[in-house]
Amino acid sequence: KEVNNLPDVEILKFQPIVENFEVDDSTVHWIEKNITFPSLFFLDPCGYKGISLNLIQLILKGFGCDCIFFLNYNRINQHLENPVMANNMNAFFGRARAEKLRLELIGKSKEERQDLVISNLKDALAEHGGTYSIDYCFTKNDGNRTSHFLIFTSKHPAGLKKMTEVMGRKSSGKTEGVPSFSFNPKEKDKENTPTLFQLYDSPIDKLAESLLSDFAGQSLTMKQVYYTHGLSDKENKYVLKNYQDALRKLEEQGKIITNPSVSERQKRDGIVTFGQNVLITFPEK
Numbered sequence: 001k002e003v004n005n006l007p008d009v010e011i012l013k014f015q016p017i018v019e020n021f022e023v024d025d026s027t028v029h030w031i032e033k034n035i036t037f038p039s040l041f042f043l044d045p046c047g048y049k050g051i052s053l054n055l056i057q058l059i060l061k062g063f064g065c066d067c068i069f070f071l072n073y074n075r076i077n078q079h080l081e082n083p084v085m086a087n088n089m090n091a092f093f094g095r096a097r098a099e100k101l102r103l104e105l106i107g108k109s110k111e112e113r114q115d116l117v118i119s120n121l122k123d124a125l126a127e128h129g130g131t132y133s134i135d136y137c138f139t140k141n142d143g144n145r146t147s148h149f150l151i152f153t154s155k156h157p158a159g160l161k162k163m164t165e166v167m168g169r170k171s172s173g174k175t176e177g178v179p180s181f182s183f184n185p186k187e188k189d190k191e192n193t194p195t196l197f198q199l200y201d202s203p204i205d206k207l208a209e210s211l212l213s214d215f216a217g218q219s220l221t222m223k224q225v226y227y228t229h230g231l232s233d234k235e236n237k238y239v240l241k242n243y244q245d246a247l248r249k250l251e252e253q254g255k256i257i258t259n260p261s262v263s264e265r266q267k268r269d270g271i272v273t274f275g276q277n278v279l280i281t282f283p284e285k
Helices: 025-034 053-061 073-079 083-093 095-105 110-127 157-169 203-214 222-230 240-252
Strands: 040-043 066-071 132-139 146-154 173-175 219-221 257-259 279-281
Touching (some): 025 053, 053 066, 053 146, 073 110, 083 110, 095 110, 203 222
Parallel strands (some): 040 066
Antiparallel strands (some): 219 279, 257 279
């Protein structure tokens, strides 16, 4: 009723379809039959029932199709080591990966467990067509415990680039402009002031050092640097602006050569621009 009351809904080329059925293996066949155009899927299960690697693989198969899904991390974390839920976890991660993950989790801290679960999930997605993935974490109201994740996955780097920008803007905290890719009620819209330790462990400095090492002796455009470095590493959570800041810092320090040079590029709001076509030459190690 509410959908039908939307203004001008009748002029949409593809009319909204509302269905009500339990998600199971038959859903895969329904998607295969009905989804024949570029689509963004948002999967929001109660827990994790209904979400499978096969379902996500089918979703990503179509041209221009991407997927976001809700991940109940606490439920997954508890069920991984519960023998009663072994079959469910084997289906979710794949049997071999689930068994390997259970061994890796033994004796790990809360933070290490979370990193392992998310990393293994991204590896599983990559094997099923989701080459490019990023996670966004929500914490509980106390700001100390994880509530859940949103996981985005795509087969194309352009999809990841767009979602990285969106999730970066919606992050509740930033350090040196580097987004947390999380929502913490305690730090909403807060630019984190670097601690004494962070002054010696700047995220922009770390990125700059990584670029010098990874691209030593090479010449690439700004776009090539970002796409090959920023969008190919599943652990990377820097946005395009962070890469521009890191390269600008290296340029100021005389550690890279750019074409056009800094004197030939425009300024915007007092800052020299670093367009995606700027050619960067990195020194040999």
